[in-house]
């Protein structure tokens with residue numbers, strides 16, 4: 001449990017160094033399951049979801065060595081695909097990556113309970129579609145047929161990051177050649193392909209919707225640097241915009257933020273880019289715009305909620321059309337408690353200009369929680385936010401970074417003897433006590 005009090009209504013200013021990407025780090029960490037040797041990761045974000053992923057891998061028998069807050073080695077040589085800690089996998093969606101990774105490596109996978117943000121139905125039909133195209137049998141429990149999986153062709157009926165990752169995992173150790181069409185092209189899918197090729201995989205077409213994967217019977221060991229988190233970077237830029245400020249994010253490629261910065265230019269914001277940084281200042285005439293989310297290279301759905309929060313301060317109406325998640329609007333009822341006025345028709349939300357005021361609000365999900373913070377930073381008075389542990393699943397040192405921009409944010413001490421995860425001793429924690437080397441911090445990431 002985590003609660004923030006944000007006193008906003010004045011401009012944020014300064015520079016923020018961007019952490020490694022949550023949605024890039026998670027598939028890379030689960031990719032260690034398909035490797036035969038140890039994988040070392042640098043620039044790993046120190047967030048709840050990463051801590052939870054490392055606990056899951058550790059409980060399944062992987063050796064997890066945390067060198068420092070942002071560097072970790074995972075050796076999954078002795079991981080057992082049967083040993084899924086369902087009480088932990090239920091805390092995150094990315095645990096579904098165990099399906100493809102275990103199927104590819106062991107020819108067997110059991111569906112973990114998955115959780116994560118609640119956007120209504122989050123089906124796995126495309127994941128199973130690609131597994132079955134490779135010859136896997138079953139649902140819930142998947143088995144390779146006698147003789148093992150074989151290369152196949154699958155055309156994803158829906159662009160899906162998770163199903164693309166799982167398809168790649170299953171195919172990279174499968175006999176024969178696999179053709180995958182309509183794959184997700186998010187930059188972290190490209191990173192995953194580069195990582196697997198460094199391990200010895202043969203995956204071509206990275207960065208395009210069509211992948212050709214020649215399966216290999218073994219994959220070695222390697223190291224990899226997690227790319228910067230464009231969603232984190234975008235959130236701080238939007239906090240700057242909401243507060244009328246001047247924020248620079250560093251350690252990020254401007255091209256990874258172009259979908260957002262193109263929108264901000266249309267609102268009248270001033271955007272300056274250099275090779276490793278982006279600076280955004282709110283212009284004199286900050287005006288409403290229409291935005292539509294889409295899979296890459298479109299406007300990222302994960303920036304939808306903080307963008308709407310910033311657009312609450314624009315002159316004139318704005319529109320946000322959500323094309324990836326049907327139910328990503330739950331956060332709007334919390335923003336409405338702060339005076340925001342919305343109307344919705346189908347997948348399109350209209351933001352009507354209205355003055356915001358401080359209120360007590362609750363984070364409904366990770367990015368919805370970040371949106372509330374963005375709105376609170378632009379609003380005079382003290383906003384009290386509960387449910388902020390959801391934000392900490394995906395943003396490293398969220399309140400510390402906001403304070404570095406001059407924000408007045410305090411974290412309230414929460415008196416609870418049954419905080420999430422308390423009382424459970426992970427194998428990692430046991431190994432640490434036993435003098436083992438699994439040194440990941442104790443997870444609290446079951447958001």
Ligand code: EPU
Nearest residue numbers: 023094122123124125126127158160161162302324325366
């Ligand atoms: N979909 C299907 N069938 C499937 C899989 C997906 O219909 O078998 C649909 C989903 O219902 C959704 C759309 O396809 O409407 C896209 O889902 P996708 O599979 O791409 O999402 P995901 O892999 O579960 C990842 C991120 C999300 C991000 C989406 C889209 C991780 C751990 N999660 O989810 O991140 O919104 O891709 O970019 O990488 C977040 O960080 O806040 C977050 C929710």
